[in-house]
Amino acid sequence: MPGGSIYVQQDPKFTGSSPQWYYEKFWREDTKNRRRNRAIKAAVGFAAGLALAIRFDLPFPALYALGLAGIVAGADWYWYWAQFRATAVWRGRRRGEAITGKTLRRALTKQGYRVLDGRAIRGQASIDHLVIGPGGVWIIDNESWSPDTEIASYGGRLFFGEKFGTKVANGLVETGNAFAELLTKETGIPVTITPMIAVHCGMMPRGGLLTAEGLTLLKPHLAPRMIRASSSAALSTTQVELLARIAARELHRM
Template sequence: MFGRSIYVPDNPAWVGGSPQSIHEQLWAQGRRRRLQIRAGMAAAALIIGTWLFSLPWGLLAAIVVAGADTLWRWRERAASSVWRKGLRGERRTARVLRALVEWRGYHVLHGRKIPGRGQVDHLVIGGAGVMLIQNEAVPPEMQMAEYRGKLYIDERPGAKVATELRETAEQAAEMLRERLGREVPVEPVKVVYGGDLQRGLVSAEGVTMLRAHRLPLWLRNRRVRYTPEQVTEIYEAACTLPISRQALFVR
């Protein structure tokens, strides 16, 4: 078909009837309602501030309330931007790792293949261990939480999601063991864009789910288990893992 690129695949998020397309339509339809709510909140702040103090203070209160609501809506919108574009977030995570993690002595490999398990977005190797990181963008309304050690997604058990990620990490650990001749645990991590992630970090069923911006602090708070020499040895072994095509796009 004319007008379509043979190099860039079609993005399902841009097709009419997709969840992203419906979300955009609902967001546009709700614009007037959001403005009415903001105006009502600002008016209430103006009245209360004027009654309690004076007109200038009332005007200041109205501006602050309107600005706070605008900022909150913007943050809400920005949080779902990766999902709305039909992306998974691997490029954003790669930038975070490059800017805030690599200079701390961590080695990062992007886009590696684990035979039988598919593609791995990032392998982070450092003194705190080896972390296998996968990215996922989810709808804004999706809820992810931990309860009594179990993972729940939209109030339903998330055991399948945890098992798939955990098994991929176990397969990566097995490949490193074959190359090094000793056990090297690999910890499964999922970076989530969008959705409602309980307290910004959920750890359940052997899997950690968190926001990209929390990765550096999360890594820094972990205990050191490898010396620099051991880190280099593990990194060199990990470099022999097959490279996927994705590695060309996240650098």
């Protein structure tokens, strides 16, 4: 992965000096506030349900009120849980490559695509996933930024918060070119590789998709859809199998 892997568990990430540690600490400390606010919301839901039941002369109005209160409390709990779970890769509690790899296989294998995980050119660049199929070839890396990091494009340039993303983009584009050159040389099939980053945490634009500086960044669940929608290449089943076989042989498994 260009710039190193986010999955190497460095000590500071699991100590009191890291943003991840503070995030989890503040989350736990805020539990009482979330529960109190949830109870208030549920009470409002109860009152609304009771008023509606009386307004429409429904039988057993208390049951409708309790039901609406339960729905409100459940929705509130799920919203906060989903927000916390979305940071799991950034916090080091889940592995992004495992999530993306599973997503790719479920959605693409039956469509004639081959997914190879953890591949590298010996002594050079490495990537998390190599996807080969009827629509072309892709490399996909997994990345995760802090929840408040805005990922955006301004004037065609990529930004992660206030930092330029050119180094990240160039690194993955160069990796794609190196992989394409190797596959073309070994198979005789002209190969162009599209680089992607599956973003597991960070503030993405509406729709969860961004393209800048030759790189596509997207939420992991969108990757199969983007790949299936591509028509940049028309590879036959024989070509797909040949490329996958050569990639498995020539590219070092990490």
